[in-house]
Amino acid sequence: MLALTFSNLCAAQTQGEESEDSRWFTVDALNTGLGDPPEEVNRVTPREAIRSFLELTDQEEYAAAAHILNLSKFSEAEQREQGRELAxxxxxxxxxxxxxxxxxxxGREDAVIEDPSGQNPLVGETRRNIEVSSMKANGETYDIRLGRYRVGEEEPVWLIMPISVSYIPVLYEQYGPSMLESYIPERFQASFGILRIWEWIAIPLFLVFIGVAGWGFTA
Incomplete structure (x- = not known):
């Protein structure tokens, strides 16, 4: 009877640990080299984490946006400088x-899969990491993923996972500015809608050039 009771207690404890492990990654510290995150940094849900990141980077607040990256692979001294550039x-x-x-x-803190149709076999399950985007570079596929992390008894937060942070330089070579863009004045590099200011200028000029060239060949 004692053996059976002890076995049941161990099983219950194990199930409790597995349940917690499915909700977040437990860590000792997060981005200590960055200091406390500003109030405008929202990392409660996956949706708010990415929205906050995009809003901050759009305002060129890269130091604040770095708080949405898990920089655990960097030393405290490197986190501030590397975090800004990686953001x-x-x-x-x-x-x-x-x-x-x-x-x-x-839009939920636990990223539970919601499917009113009931077609998804994983509906109702909590997740501690999700895919944000998947892109190709040099013939390889790289995923940008968010993970949910908890330090001690603090509220868990969603951050870009360390493995995805390590992909940023490779993806930047593929999707970063071209050599031509490096010669464009900074005031034209700002975004306006879905395009940058210089693209709104360049695209009509290019279409006019193509039209004139086509007319010249047919004349």
């Missing part, structure tokens, strides 16, 4: 890469 590069990648719809990301 800037990731913003460029997300803008130029695969179309990203923020509304498609989970």
């Amino acid at each position: 800037r590069q990731l913003a460029e990648i997300l803008q130029r890469g695969e179309w990203l719809s923020i509304s498609d990301l989970p």
Whole structure:
């Protein structure tokens, strides 16, 4: 009887640990080299984390946006400098890469799969990591994923996972600015709608050039 009771207690404890493990990654610390995150950084849900990241980078607040990256692979001294640059590069990648719809990301803290049709076999399950975007570079596929992390008894937060952070330089080579863009004045590099200012100018000029060239060949 004692053996059976002990076995049941161990099983219950194991199930409890597995349940917690399915909700978040438990870590000792997060981005200690960055200091406390500003109030405008929202990392409660996957949707709010990416929305916050895009809004901050659009305002060129890269130091604040770095708080949405898990920089655990860097030392505390490197996190501030590397975080700013990686946040800037990731913003460029997300803008130029695969179309990203923020509304498609989970709006719940636990990222539970919701499917009113009941067709998804995983409906109702909590998730501790989700895919934000999947892009190709040099013939390989790289996923940008969010993970849910908890430090001690603090509220868990959603951050770009370390493995995805390590992909940023590779993806930036593919989706970052071209050599031509490096000669364009910074004031024309700002975004206006879905395009940058210089693209709104260049595209009509290019179409006019093509039209004139075509007319010249047929004349």
